Amino acid sequence: xxxxxxxxxxxxxxxxxxxxxxxxxxxxxxxxxxxxxxxxxxxxxxxxxxxxxxxxxxxxxxxxxxxxxxxxxxxxxxxxxxxxxxxxxxxxxxxxxxxxxxxxxxxxxxxxxx
Amino acid sequence: xxxxxxxxxxxxxxxxxxxxxxxxxxxxxxxxxxxxxxxxxxxxxxxxxxxxxxxxxxxxxxxxxxxxxxxxxxxxxxxxxxxxxxxxxxxxxxxxxxxxxxxxxxxxxxxxxxxxxxxxxxxxxxxxxxxxxxxxxxxxxxxxxxxxxxxxxxxxxxxxxxxxxxxxxxxxxxxxxxxxxxxxxxxxxxxxxxxxxxxxxxxxxx
Numbered sequence: 001x002x003x004x005x006x007x008x009x010x011x012x013x014x015x016x017x018x019x020x021x022x023x024x025x026x027x028x029x030x031x032x033x034x035x036x037x038x039x040x041x042x043x044x045x046x047x048x049x050x051x052x053x054x055x056x057x058x059x060x061x062x063x064x065x066x067x068x069x070x071x072x073x074x075x076x077x078x079x080x081x082x083x084x085x086x087x088x089x090x091x092x093x094x095x096x097x098x099x100x101x102x103x104x105x106x107x108x109x110x111x112x113x114x
Numbered sequence: 115x116x117x118x119x120x121x122x123x124x125x126x127x128x129x130x131x132x133x134x135x136x137x138x139x140x141x142x143x144x145x146x147x148x149x150x151x152x153x154x155x156x157x158x159x160x161x162x163x164x165x166x167x168x169x170x171x172x173x174x175x176x177x178x179x180x181x182x183x184x185x186x187x188x189x190x191x192x193x194x195x196x197x198x199x200x201x202x203x204x205x206x207x208x209x210x211x212x213x214x215x216x217x218x219x220x221x222x223x224x225x226x227x228x229x230x231x232x233x234x235x236x237x238x239x240x241x242x243x244x245x246x247x248x249x250x251x252x253x254x255x256x257x258x259x260x261x262x263x264x265x266x267x268x269x270x271x272x273x274x275x276x277x278x279x280x281x282x283x284x285x286x287x288x289x290x291x292x293x294x295x296x297x298x299x300x301x302x303x304x305x306x307x308x309x310x311x312x313x314x315x316x317x318x319x320x
Binding site: 007062091092 | 155215222229230231233238275280281319
């Protein structure tokens with residue numbers, strides 16, 4: 001899920017809860033999640049159903065960036081002559097070169113580079 | 115009027131502020147219905163890419179220049195007040211509507227999606243080589259120095275959300291508030307469009 005979609009769910013499902021219980025807490029995933037969690041008792045059903053999933057989706061997409069180095073290790077070194085430390089330099093090559101494995105391709109998509 | 119400044123009274127102008135380096139159509143207010151969700155990740159990527167080389171823009175210098183002008187009350191009349199940082203107008207940039215709580219740098223939940231889309235765009239491989247300046251603006255109501263401070267806090271708040279929530283590298287993001295020193299529609303200084311945030315591409319990794 002894209003950051004945009006996850007953030008939209010959060011704003012839509014939990015906007016009223018944030019106004020009611022977390023006024024003054026900014027869009028900082030850690031603090032906002034903590035605040036919503038602390039106020040679960042008075043949380044709307046919609047927010048309760050959606051908030052963990054939305055934060056998880058954001059977290060997952062962030063983590064997917066780190067996974068690219070691992071999933072594309074062979075391609076970065078062998079096909080693109082790059083290093084795992086500087087993936088950004090190899091990205092264009094990874095996205096345009098033939099012979100990139102399915103799992104590397106998947107990782108690039110999951111990370112939102114495409 | 116301080117209460118409610120720059121808050122929910124946005125009218126939802128998602129300005130296509132820049133096209134081929136030219137300011138266009140700033141006078142035409144968009145309908146509220148078109149607000150917010152109108153800017154897509156692809157739009158952002160297309161608008162903010164394409165900087166050839168890092169621009170000669172020093173944020174501390176710009177900040178000082180804006181502060182001095184607001185303090186000295188130079189260009190006292192907001193109508194047709196010249197932009198304090200004209201160099202930014204030559205760079206790839208895009209205006210965003212982000213809503214905040216009144217007199218605060220707290221981002222309203224209805225603007226989370228916009229922030230998420232901006233983050234999505236900044237992660238795209240096309241934009242990865244670039245560094246950006248987040249520019250906060252206000253309209254001309256209220257005190258100039260207050261507006262400068264408020265817009266700085268709001269720009270900082272956008273940068274913080276991008277860094278903390280979406281883990282965009284802080285090295286790629288700078289923030290500045292220009293208050294009412296860089297009116298986006300200087301012919302209508304009190305218009306809501308002047309409260310829009312701008313993201314400007316300022317740096318390119320070599």
